[in-house]
Amino acid sequence: MKEKEENESERSSRRNFLKKVGVGVGAVSIAGVAGTSVFAGNKSKSGEKIKLLSPDGTLVEVDKDDIKPVKEILNELKEEARAGLPNRKFCMVIDLARCKNARKCVEACQEGHLLPKDHEWMRLYLLQDDNHTAKYWFPRPCFHCDKPMCVSVCPVGATYKRPDGIVLIDNQRCIGCKFCMTGCPYSARVFNWKDPEVKVPEGHVYDPETNIPAVEGTVGKCIFCADNLRKNELPRCVTACPMGVIYFGDILEDTVTNGIETERFSKLMLDRAGYRYREELGTLPSVYYLPPTQRMFPVESGLEDSDESIKGRYKNAGPR
Amino acid sequence: MEADKKLIRDLTPEIEKTSIKWYITFFIFFAFFAIGIYGLILQIDKGHIVTGMRDNVVWGFYIVNFIFFMGLSYSGALISGVLHLFHTGWRKPVIRMAELITIISLIIGPFFIFFCIGRLDRLYFLFIHPRIQSPITWDVIAICTDLFGCFIYLYLSFIEDFAILRDYTELNVPPWKKKLYKTLSLGFTGTEKQRKILSNARMIMAAMIIAIAIIVYSVLAWIFGVTLQPGWHSTIFGPYFVIAAVFSGTGLLIILMWIFRKIYHLEEYITKRHFVNVGVLLTIIAAFYGYFTFSDYLTKWYGSIKMDSILIDKLFTDYYSLFIFANYIGILLPCIIIAFPKFRTIPSITVAAVIAVTALWVNRYIIVIPTLETPFLPIQDTRPDWINYSPTWIEWSLTLAGVSVFAMLFMLVSKIAPIISISEMQEKDKIEILK
Numbered sequence: 001m002k003e004k005e006e007n008e009s010e011r012s013s014r015r016n017f018l019k020k021v022g023v024g025v026g027a028v029s030i031a032g033v034a035g036t037s038v039f040a041g042n043k044s045k046s047g048e049k050i051k052l053l054s055p056d057g058t059l060v061e062v063d064k065d066d067i068k069p070v071k072e073i074l075n076e077l078k079e080e081a082r083a084g085l086p087n088r089k090f091c092m093v094i095d096l097a098r099c100k101n102a103r104k105c106v107e108a109c110q111e112g113h114l115l116p117k118d119h120e121w122m123r124l125y126l127l128q129d130d131n132h133t134a135k136y137w138f139p140r141p142c143f144h145c146d147k148p149m150c151v152s153v154c155p156v157g158a159t160y161k162r163p164d165g166i167v168l169i170d171n172q173r174c175i176g177c178k179f180c181m182t183g184c185p186y187s188a189r190v191f192n193w194k195d196p197e198v199k200v201p202e203g204h205v206y207d208p209e210t211n212i213p214a215v216e217g218t219v220g221k222c223i224f225c226a227d228n229l230r231k232n233e234l235p236r237c238v239t240a241c242p243m244g245v246i247y248f249g250d251i252l253e254d255t256v257t258n259g260i261e262t263e264r265f266s267k268l269m270l271d272r273a274g275y276r277y278r279e280e281l282g283t284l285p286s287v288y289y290l291p292p293t294q295r296m297f298p299v300e301s302g303l304e305d306s307d308e309s310i311k312g313r314y315k316n317a318g319p320r
Numbered sequence: 321m322e323a324d325k326k327l328i329r330d331l332t333p334e335i336e337k338t339s340i341k342w343y344i345t346f347f348i349f350f351a352f353f354a355i356g357i358y359g360l361i362l363q364i365d366k367g368h369i370v371t372g373m374r375d376n377v378v379w380g381f382y383i384v385n386f387i388f389f390m391g392l393s394y395s396g397a398l399i400s401g402v403l404h405l406f407h408t409g410w411r412k413p414v415i416r417m418a419e420l421i422t423i424i425s426l427i428i429g430p431f432f433i434f435f436c437i438g439r440l441d442r443l444y445f446l447f448i449h450p451r452i453q454s455p456i457t458w459d460v461i462a463i464c465t466d467l468f469g470c471f472i473y474l475y476l477s478f479i480e481d482f483a484i485l486r487d488y489t490e491l492n493v494p495p496w497k498k499k500l501y502k503t504l505s506l507g508f509t510g511t512e513k514q515r516k517i518l519s520n521a522r523m524i525m526a527a528m529i530i531a532i533a534i535i536v537y538s539v540l541a542w543i544f545g546v547t548l549q550p551g552w553h554s555t556i557f558g559p560y561f562v563i564a565a566v567f568s569g570t571g572l573l574i575i576l577m578w579i580f581r582k583i584y585h586l587e588e589y590i591t592k593r594h595f596v597n598v599g600v601l602l603t604i605i606a607a608f609y610g611y612f613t614f615s616d617y618l619t620k621w622y623g624s625i626k627m628d629s630i631l632i633d634k635l636f637t638d639y640y641s642l643f644i645f646a647n648y649i650g651i652l653l654p655c656i657i658i659a660f661p662k663f664r665t666i667p668s669i670t671v672a673a674v675i676a677v678t679a680l681w682v683n684r685y686i687i688v689i690p691t692l693e694t695p696f697l698p699i700q701d702t703r704p705d706w707i708n709y710s711p712t713w714i715e716w717s718l719t720l721a722g723v724s725v726f727a728m729l730f731m732l733v734s735k736i737a738p739i740i741s742i743s744e745m746q747e748k749d750k751i752e753i754l755k
Contacts, residue, residue: 118703125697140697149548155456156442156449175445176368176438178378179456185548187695190375191438194367216367217438278696281548312702320630320698 074205078170081208081226084162089286090224091165092141092235093247093256093268096292099137100243101126101302103310108240112225114198114212119190121222122237126302126317135299135317136292139245141237142167142188142222143277143285150180150189159219165251165286166224168208174218181219185281189221224248234259243296251286327745328488331738333584335485336492338735346731349724356721359714360435368438370714376699377692377709382436384684385719387540387561388568389429389726390463391680395569396422396470397533399598400477404526410597412744413589417576419474420739421569422529424729426467428722435718455543462536469532473525479518480743483508500736537562544687550627551620551691560612567609568680570602571654574673576730578666580739589740592666599658599669602676610651613683617647631694638708639686646686650679 048064101124109115109122125138144167151161158173159180181189196214204212209226225235233239238246239259249256249265256265268274272290303311334342363370373380399418403411434440450457482505485491486498508514541561544552554560574595581590620628635643654672657663689709693699699707733739 125700127698138697153454153456153546155451155454155460156445157451173442173445173449174439175442177433177436177456178438179454179543181375181378182549182552182692183547185696187376187697187699191368191378193374194369215439219438281696283548309702313700317698317700320626 077205077207077209081168081170082160082162084164084166084226085229086164087252088164089251090144090229091249091251091256091265092144092224092287093249093265093274093290094139094287095245095247095258095272095290096136096138097290097295098243098245098297099124099139099292099302100297101137101306101310102242103306104240104242105139105237105246108236109222112236113210113223114196114200115214115220116196116198119192119196119214119220121188121190121220123187126299126314128317128319131319133319134292136295137299137302138289139237140186140188140277141287142224143186143283143287144224146284146286147282149183149185149283153179153183155179166226166229167221168223168226169211169219169221170208171211171215171218171220172206174215176217176219178219185278185283189219191219192216324746325488325490327742328484328491328738330584330586330588331740331742331745332485333739334731334734335497335736335738342731346728349728349731352717352720352724353728356718356724359717359721363435363714364440370712372705372709372711372715374703374706374709376695376706377689379436379688379692380709381711381715381719382432384681384688385722386429386432386436387684387688388681389425389432389722390537390540391561391565391568391684392425392572393422393429393466393470393569394533394537394562394565395573396420396473397529398566398569399573399601400473401526401530401533404522405530410594413586413740414573414577414594414598415744416477416739416741417580418569418573419470419477420730420733421572421576422470423467423474424726424733426463426470427729428725430463432718432722455539455546458539459536459543462532462539466529466532466536469525469529473522473529476518476522476525477741477744478737479505479508480510481738481741483510484742485738497736533565534562537565549691550625550694550696551631551687554616554620556612556616560616563605563609563612564680564683567602567605568677570598570605571673571676571680574598574602574670575677578670578673584739586740589745595666595669596658596664599664599672602673603655603658606651606655606676610647610655613647613651627694627696631690634690634694635686639690642682642686646679646683650675650683 049061050064051059051061054060103124105122106120106124110117110119113121115121121141123140125140126135127138128135144165146161146165148159148161148167150159151167154160155177156173156175158171158175159167159169161167176191178191181191192214193216195216198213200213206213207227209223209230211220211223214220225233225237228235234248234257235246238248238257241258244258244260247256247258247263247268249262251265254265256263256268268290269288272293274288274290276285276288303314371380371382396419399411400415400422403415434443437443446457446460450460452458482501486501486505491498508518538558538561541557545554545557547553577590577594577598580586617632621632624632654676657668657672693708701707
């Protein structure tokens with residue numbers, strides 16, 4: 001585990017470095033710092049050093065053989081984003097007993113992924129299954145299904161499933177046919193109906209793991225914060241939630257955490273009778289729910305602090 | 321090749337001269353087309369926000385028009401293909417029109433998909449990054465094959481006519497047109513051997529386009545059928561869409577027969593008999609189509625899986641009048657009009673066809689939209705356009721542009737080629753004389 005972490009943090013720092021330097025230098029940039037063996041490692045070095053100025057003004061010296069055109073680096077980032085993290089299978093557990101529509105997860109998500117205000121990758125529903133059953137708050141990220149309908153129907157391979165369980169979208173590949181949106185039974189996908197008009201940080205290089213910037217005419221959705229995961233950090237919604245509703249972890253390690261407590265995934269499922277939303281659809285989601293038993297808050301408290309536009313959404317919430 | 325002069329004169333009313341009427345009509349259609357293009361430019365410039373589509377209803381008018389136009393292309397496959405295979409005598413005056421409907425609607429249909437795509441500039445990704453798992457890729461392959469096949473089939477039926485026009489010395493047309501006929505007739509002189517080859521080729525293509533057409537429309541249906549959405553996830557959708565397509569294609573053929581008969585005074589060639597025969601065909605197809613519709617909705621309503629019953633509720637409340645029009649009036653009325661001999665007049669059969677075609681368009685609409693308005697997770701939103709779909713003027717204008725292009729292409733073809741096959745009609749005369 002330790003080794004894995006080290007390897008990952010090294011890789012991620014290199015990624016960030018690549019991103020920083022990649023665009024600034026223009027036609028050429030640097031790859032394969034400190035001899036990591038993934039891409040450039042086995043190449044023999046010429047020993048000839050070249051000095052380059054990085055975007056933040058630092059002078060760096062690199063081996064001539066490590067210099068690659070930016071296009072190649074973009075492809076490498078994309079290949080990395082398609083391969084995913086090795087020996088991982090991510091999962092999420094959402095404890096419905098704790099959710100009170102605080103919407104901090106939504107805000108953190110929008111902020112972190114530079115989403116326009118009307119784009120919600122994480123969405124909060126007020127559900128009631130039947131007249132005689134109780135209402136409950138239902139946060140819905142992308143379910144990152146193991147049999148994802150969206151991936152099956154994509155005609156150009158823009159959306160894909162990684163071995164670590166994450167479903168991503170390459171919005172430089174997406175043609176915007178919206179078939180994935182009709183394919184997804186959970187309405188998890190949003191479309192960029194107009195230019196998103198977000199301020200992208202300078203020097204930012206597009207990578208499906210951040211999906212920044214959003215592109216008009218393409219599809220976006222929750223990406224389990226794949227960029228954070230590469231840095232060994234939790235998804236933004238997990239850390240933002242004041243109630244600790246959302247647990248995130250690795251099903252192979254049988255561990256999930258909400259940032260405060262760490263639990264055995266299997267024990268949580270056993271003790272709390274965890275389930276998946278609409279199991280019968282056969283999409284095999286990676287997101288599990290714990291039923292709202294012994295709630296920490298009455299369901300109405302979820303409407304107390306929210307403004308009118310949010311309250312309006314749930315006016316007609318009822319049995320269905 | 322010699323042909324009856326009167327026949328040529330009657331069947332090629334637009335080849336030699338262009339009437340003022342033609343120009344005016346063409347201009348009107350062109351104006352609609354131009355408005356559509358303006359709408360399209362706006363849509364490309366501002367993004368799809370200018371349409372009525374939003375995150376729940378991600379497919380709107382464009383997809384409805386797409387399946388509708390693809391369905392119209394069936395008239396060629398059925399009328400010309402099937403009737404050709406079975407050597408049905410009365411088909412001859414209508415066969416050319418049916419083939420033209422096929423090829424023209426096949427050209428227009430895919431454009432509506434292009435309007436629906438968010439990144440038109442990446443359309444070629446469909447060819448350079450195709451994934452065979454996706455029904456859209458199946459569709460791309462199927463439509464390309466269909467276009468190719470139908471084009472060959474249409475062209476084969478034109479060769480003899482081009483040869484006739486080439487050899488008709490009195491034809492007063494500019495030299496480029498004469499040259500065109502000479503090139504397009506491929507040196508056909510009407511020898512026994514040539515006739516045999518041509519007839520065999522047409523036979524083979526007639527059989528092929530029937531098969532290809534069934535595949536194309538089934539694949540189209542599977543785009544909906546393979547998803548998990550309530551209302552779409554149905555095993556019956558393949559054959560249901562095929563029969564619906566034949567229904568609309570036949571209906572449109574009757575409408576065009578009426579229009580051409582009126583404009584070009586073809587009363588001599590297109591008679592009441594043709595209207596009744598195609599009308600009866602329409603009735604038979606309507607019966608099948610009604611049966612499929614009934615059986616699809618009955619199982620959804622009776623079995624009553626929760627999501628299906630929510631959808632059925634929506635259809636019988638918000639969409640009540642559309643549902644009644646599309647699935648009751650649109651099917652039963654044409655049947656009643658045509659089934660009783662005393663109602664069978666040329667205008668009434670045409671009215672029945674107009675009702676059938678419009679109702680079928682509405683039927684496509686209530687297949688696509690209500691399902692998208694009832695996702696598994698309820699739509700909880702305050703933005704009205706996110707909850708219910710209503711098309712904007714841009715979608716309307718592009719729809720009208722599609723219809724206009726249909727008419728314009730028909731008008732352009734009538735400038736170059738006979739609207740009723742001269743060679744076929746001639747053959748028919750010979751047979752009648754022999755008798």
